[in-house]
Amino acid sequence: MTDEPKPGTSWLADSLRQAGYKLTAPRLAVLRVLEAEGEHLSPAEVLERGRAIYPTLSRATVYRTLELLTGLGVIRPIYLGDGGPCFTYARGGHHHLVCSACGAVIEFNECVVGELAQTLSDQFGFQIKSHLLEFYGLCGDCQ
Amino acid sequence: MTDEPKPGTSWLADSLRQAGYKLTAPRLAVLRVLEAEGEHLSPAEVLERGRAIYPTLSRATVYRTLELLTGLGVIRPIYLGDGGPCFTYARGGHHHLVCSACGAVIEFNECVVGELAQTLSDQFGFQIKSHLLEFYGLCGDCQ
């Protein structure tokens, strides 16, 4: 028989477990939501989708779990200019062009911060896990 | 007689006027607050300080004015990890090291995105006015 895909085997779940937290059903629901679409999810969206998996999931647990994962540095909040915060994986980089006028967000891939990250790491004794590079301005349509 | 320093003569005021908006007393109060300390101001702080200048300033007007200036691309919201958004001038760059665990924010000055900005500008037809570069990780104390 092949190994059954145990629940709680993922980067996020491992992070929680290694930090000594319990892997409860409500938490696993939140993790599954984040893993299914780990980009730009607002707390409200996490709650809504999480309840599709675990119907009694409470708002408080969503906030508590997001806070927990943020503190562990595996996800992090960002603002996209359209209102409240949303959460994304805190791994590697996120690169956006954001239009001040219409709110459009374009993602790009070129990244130029590798060396700087190393320099800052040394200079400030900071252990860098991820970064966000955003340019603000006007998109073609809005100029 | 020398020219009296007319109200409504500033980068922010000029932006509003040129876009065809009225320069009202409540708006000027908000502008004065932003100009006095144009960094990292939350809407609540803007309201509080604005009322020291124009006592009946309303919360709604603060939000409306911040939204207006954001749409014009002269200020913009950023998230510092400590709660809600705050607003800063949308001119030049902002550079932060943010600790995921304790929320500490360190500012740095080295900037490496000039060329990339030009490239993206050309590639996407985007008119870039400002940028935000943030590194996330653990500060020396929290490692």
Added chain:
DNA sequence: CATTTAATTGAGACAAAATCTCAGTTAGAT
């Protein structure tokens, strides 16, 4: 497997932040 215990939970009260409505006011054009 049964017991134990501290971590975690949901519900709902609560607080804070943001949005909306509308009658009255005003900047700026004419």
Added chain:
DNA sequence: ATCTAACTGAGATTTTGTCTCAATTAAATG
């Protein structure tokens, strides 16, 4: 001076986030 669309404050309303507490539960232990 007049006019009018833009703008305003007050307060109702909605949305978002926090807190408390009794009940539940994961996981360690024997």
